Amino acid sequence: MGRVRGVVTASMTTPDTKRVEHEDSHELVETTPAELGPLYRQMLAIRRLEEASAKAYSQGKIGGFLHLIIGQEAVCVGAVAAIEQKDYVVATYREHGHAYAKGVSARAIMAELYGKKTGVVKGLGGSMHIFDKATNFLGGYGIVGGHVPIAAGAAFASKYRGDGAVTLCFFGEGASTIGGFAEGLALAALWKLPVVLICENNQYSMGTPVYRSLAVEDVSLRALAHGMPRDRFDGDDVVKVKRRIAEAVERARTTGEPTLVEVITYRFRGHSMSDPGLYRTKDEVEEWKRRDPLNRCRQRLLDVGMPEAELTAMEEDVKAEIEDAVKFAEESPPADEYMKYVVKE
Amino acid sequence: MAVISYREALNQAMREEMDRDPNVFVMGEEVGHYNGAYKVTQGLLQRFSERRIVDAPIAEMGFAGIGVGAAMVGLRPIIEFMTFNFSLVAIDQIVNNAAKIFQMSGGQYNIPIVFRGPSGPAVQVGSQHSQALESYYAHVPGLKVVMPSTALDAKGLLKSAIRDENPVVFMEGETLYNTTWEVPEPTGGADDLIPIGVADIKREGKDITLIAWSKMVWTCLDAAKVLAEEGIECEVVDPRTLRPLDVPTLVESVKKTGRCVIVEIGWPVAGFGAEVAYQMQRHCMDSLDAPIERVTSDDVPMPYAKNLEDEVQPQVKDVVAAVRRALYLE
Ligand SMILES: Cc1ncc(C[n+]2csc(CCOP(=O)(O)OP(=O)(O)O)c2C)c(N)n1
Ligand SMILES: [Mg+2]
Numbered sequence: 319m320g321r322v323r324g325v326v327t328a329s330m331t332t333p334d335t336k337r338v339e340h341e342d343s344h345e346l347v348e349t350t351p352a353e354l355g356p357l358y359r360q361m362l363a364i365r366r367l368e369e370a371s372a373k374a375y376s377q378g379k380i381g382g383f384l385h386l387i388i389g390q391e392a393v394c395v396g397a398v399a400a401i402e403q404k405d406y407v408v409a410t411y412r413e414h415g416h417a418y419a420k421g422v423s424a425r426a427i428m429a430e431l432y433g434k435k436t437g438v439v440k441g442l443g444g445s446m447h448i449f450d451k452a453t454n455f456l457g458g459y460g461i462v463g464g465h466v467p468i469a470a471g472a473a474f475a476s477k478y479r480g481d482g483a484v485t486l487c488f489f490g491e492g493a494s495t496i497g498g499f500a501e502g503l504a505l506a507a508l509w510k511l512p513v514v515l516i517c518e519n520n521q522y523s524m525g526t527p528v529y530r531s532l533a534v535e536d537v538s539l540r541a542l543a544h545g546m547p548r549d550r551f552d553g554d555d556v557v558k559v560k561r562r563i564a565e566a567v568e569r570a571r572t573t574g575e576p577t578l579v580e581v582i583t584y585r586f587r588g589h590s591m592s593d594p595g596l597y598r599t600k601d602e603v604e605e606w607k608r609r610d611p612l613n614r615c616r617q618r619l620l621d622v623g624m625p626e627a628e629l630t631a632m633e634e635d636v637k638a639e640i641e642d643a644v645k646f647a648e649e650s651p652p653a654d655e656y657m658k659y660v661v662k663e
Numbered sequence: 664m665a666v667i668s669y670r671e672a673l674n675q676a677m678r679e680e681m682d683r684d685p686n687v688f689v690m691g692e693e694v695g696h697y698n699g700a701y702k703v704t705q706g707l708l709q710r711f712s713e714r715r716i717v718d719a720p721i722a723e724m725g726f727a728g729i730g731v732g733a734a735m736v737g738l739r740p741i742i743e744f745m746t747f748n749f750s751l752v753a754i755d756q757i758v759n760n761a762a763k764i765f766q767m768s769g770g771q772y773n774i775p776i777v778f779r780g781p782s783g784p785a786v787q788v789g790s791q792h793s794q795a796l797e798s799y800y801a802h803v804p805g806l807k808v809v810m811p812s813t814a815l816d817a818k819g820l821l822k823s824a825i826r827d828e829n830p831v832v833f834m835e836g837e838t839l840y841n842t843t844w845e846v847p848e849p850t851g852g853a854d855d856l857i858p859i860g861v862a863d864i865k866r867e868g869k870d871i872t873l874i875a876w877s878k879m880v881w882t883c884l885d886a887a888k889v890l891a892e893e894g895i896e897c898e899v900v901d902p903r904t905l906r907p908l909d910v911p912t913l914v915e916s917v918k919k920t921g922r923c924v925i926v927e928i929g930w931p932v933a934g935f936g937a938e939v940a941y942q943m944q945r946h947c948m949d950s951l952d953a954p955i956e957r958v959t960s961d962d963v964p965m966p967y968a969k970n971l972e973d974e975v976q977p978q979v980k981d982v983v984a985a986v987r988r989a990l991y992l993e
Pocket of ligand 1: 412460461462463489490491492493494520522523524589692721723745749752
């Protein structure tokens with residue numbers, strides 16, 4: 319690779335100073351029921367898991383902050399489908415879906431939200447801090463941007479050891495203004511660390527729309543100053559997400575080159591359960607819901623030939639899985655070992 | 664006299680000071696259009712426009728630094744941290760710049776800035792969002808550290824902080840915003856202000872002194888009620904400002920009662936209560952009838968689960984137990 323390596327993709331856009339319009343997301347990416355079925359199942363399970371946690375939250379069974387990813391499921395599911403078990407994932411406080419996609423069970427997630435001993439981090443972390451060594455899920459982090467250098471660090475270790483693993487780092491567009499992001503990006507580019515930095519641009523940072531938080535709304539452009547490859551596309555189609563992230567993963571795995579990928583998406587709910595989302599119009603939300611990536615995925619599955627009966631059976635199965643997770647969380651014993659993990663003996 | 668909330672008191676203080684001085688402005692995340700993540704800046708954007716109520720993106724280091732630079736050349740910024748947990752991202756600006764520039768510049772540039780926002784453990788938000796950081800800032804010469812416990816104190820102290828010529832770290836209690844207190848109508852005179860560096864006796868008593876700030880004042884007042892039923896009269900003293908600390912008022916109380924319990928919601932090691940304990944033994948040695956007791960949170964990052972979270976933090980029962988120890992009742 320030469321000195322200037324900005325990768326030009328079909329979706330490469332010029333700097334925007336106005337609100338970004340989406341590219342047309344209705345071009346079809348080829349797939350089969352065998353590929354799409356499991357992706358749909360994961361997206362649906364995440365949707366149901368989030369809905370169940372919202373319900374438990376309103377019943378006072380889950381406390382603190384609860385940030386739901388409803389509407390954005392295609393991003394974490396598609397991206398994680400492009401990596402292997404040995405690869406790492408680092409995420410934010412909006413990470414239940416990423417954890418589930420990486421292989422953390424609905425039971426372990428739900429029990430954590432309930433603050434139970436059987437939770438994935440024993441009730442010590444809660445919604446924002448899922449960690450799971452078994453699936454190489456390196457955490458959900460609550461301080462915006464602080465985890466980007468951590469992801470670069472995991473990638474540094476992979477390069478150091480030559481283990482061929484790639485790290486996916488997820489963050490919001492709101493994180494792109496903070497130092498942790500800027501410094502993580504700079505170091506990943508300088509040292510060619512095998513990390514894929516995935517900006518889930520859901521167009522809002524809490525109540526702030528992108529046009530009030532970014533001078534240039536295209537986050538992926540930041541890669542250019544570092545000679546880093548970039549990509550930017552619409553995140554409605556899970557297969558497309560998978561394909562595009564796979565390109566970046568392949569590049570990281572074979573050349574060590576990091577990529578900054580921006581995926582345009584939308585969260586249907588408020589920032590967290592306590593946010594009524596008054597800063598956007600009903601019409602805007604409805605417009606996005608019409609393009610719900612989950613419905614789209616279901617329709618596509620039928621189009622590529624999955625029998626309706628098989629689909630319904632899958633949906634019943636997901637329903638049972640989430641009901642079981644809630645029951646498990648309800649019936650689990652309370653958390654109890656808070657003094658044990660301050661320092662390792 | 665109106666009974667208002669702690670949140671409303673802070674809002675009034677900013678509103679009144681902004682009316683009074685056009686150089687005062689507010690900058691922080693979600694302070695304008697969203698009316699504040701904790702609604703402390705509610706309505707200020709409408710009143711003062713985007714020029715003076717500035718919504719910043721997530722860039723704490725950047726906007727804390729912008730505040731310092733603006734203060735150097737004559738503005739009086741109020742920098743809101745959505746919570747003080749995020750001030751850690753900006754601590755270089757606060758400690759290495761805001762606190763030091765006056766001395767570094769040989770007294771030429773003072774920094775009249777307020778860094779404010781909710782602080783202290785919150786409810787079930789986990790270790791990164793739930794911690795008491797006052798000891799970090801109280802350590803630093805060049806800063807003032809203010810921690811009001813009531814709406815009355817919040818209003819008068821925030822007005823003083825905004826008028827202060829120095830950087831003031833103004834740490835609000837994240838779980839105190841809905842608490843209420845009687846607050847007089849503003850007169851426009853000096854009595855609207857509560858001076859920085861003056862402690863307040865929140866309850867008088869003769870048997871033992873409880874020293875606490877911010878939320879722990881409320882815990883101590885509750886403990887004092889429980890103990891009063893047994894005939895033990897606690898004096899609850901609220902320093903209100905950790906730096907500068909009103910040592911004479913605390914000393915006077917401890918000399919009177921001869922016993923002292925210091926209650927803080929932070930961690931025990933190098934917590935600010937240790938400094939208070941040092942000052943009290945240094946000045947009250949001959950009057951003390953028992954060793955000074957400290958009550959703190961447990962020495963762990965905050966767990967998420969509610970049952971554990973309650974256990975970690977000082978509760979009324981812990982304060983009562985410490986008082987009983989200091990009175991040799993157990
Ligand atoms: C350093 C820091 N500042 C502020 C916050 C409070 N906060 C939490 S999430 C958030 C918005 C983040 O928006 P974005 O990065 O777009 O992610 P999204 O929530 O949209 O997924 C803010 C301001 C924080 N957690 N950390
Ligand atoms: Mg966002």
